[in-house]
Amino acid sequence: MKIVIADDHAIVRSGFSMILNYQQDMEVVGLAADGIEAYQLVAKHQPDVLLLDLSMPPGESGLVTTGKVKEDYPDVKILILTMHDDEEYLFHVLKNGASGYMLKNAPDDELLFAIRTVFNGGTYIQPQLATSLVRELMNPHAKSDEQDPFELLSKRELEILPLIAKGYGNKEIAAKLYISVKTVEAHKAKIMEKLNLKSRPELVEYALKKKLLNF
Template sequence: MNIVIADDHAVVRTGFSMILNYQEDMEVVATAADGIEAHQMVAKHRPDVLILDLSMPPGESGLIATGKIKEDFPETKILILTMYDDEEYLFHVLRNGANGYILKNAPDEELLQAVRTVNAGGTYIDPKMATSLVNELMTHDNANNKNDPFKILSKRELEILPLIAKGYGNKEISEMLFISVKTVEAHKARIMDKLELKSRPELVEYAMKKKLLDF
């Protein structure tokens, strides 16, 4: 199977490439440092599996990239690689189209099993997170949806919110996302309106509470 690895740390990309290329049934055909580059590599190589880091600052995050890549290349299976053992992240990446979720500290054998499972059409959840997923699904109701930024905000708004919270100005954000300053201002206004926030400090507090700063 052909594999692309996307992670913002070169040592992780190199290490995982060595592990996977040692397998007779696997070949790493490309690597990427953020979500945008991951999209480009998937478009170029059309891999069977994309191993995608969830948090890749300052580039596009794995959460945003998952939705975009799955929409454009549904045949590519996406295995999320992360250090977050948090059911909120797990639930949202699966809803965005990911086929698996594995922690970075998992043993090599578990990584290989995860890659083979998603490639075969299955869903792989890190054993440490399986119980959390069940609990999240059982308690996730419409009342919770009202406080869920991943359902309230659009993908573009989810990109812009953490940048605002980190202190970037409208011009800086427009240059980072290749959109106009007016578009940034319009998205910012919609974000504040949807989340019922009145100031930047409130937005920063919200982003920290919802663990959105890495995105």
């Protein structure tokens, strides 16, 4: 199977690459430092599996990349390998099309098993993370079908929302838009309130659904 590895740490990319290339049934065909580069390598190599980190500052986040890859290359299996054990990230990457989610501190043999599982069409979630997923399925928080509050956003908020989703910090957004950091913070709070969003993963997912990342 052909594999692309995306992680912002060179030593992590090298370590995973050595482990996977040692396997008779695996070949690493590309190494990426952020989500944008990962997408480009997927387009070039059409890998079977994309091993993807979630947080790759200052580049595009893995959550954004997951949605883009699954939309344009649905046959590529995505295995998220991250330090985030936050269930918010778990739910959102699975909803965006990832086939697996596990922590970087997992043993090598578990990583290899997970890669083979998603390659063969299965889903792999690290056992200690699966409990929160089952709990969510057993007690779903149904969202209402109320009118989308998107139209309530101001022009400035529409400029700031995709920048937040892309991973830019308040200072970077302020510099890009020639406004103060306090103004950015105020607009960010209003955006979260108007859209009834509680976390950055929710905001990123919302921006993906609205196709705002190229806005």
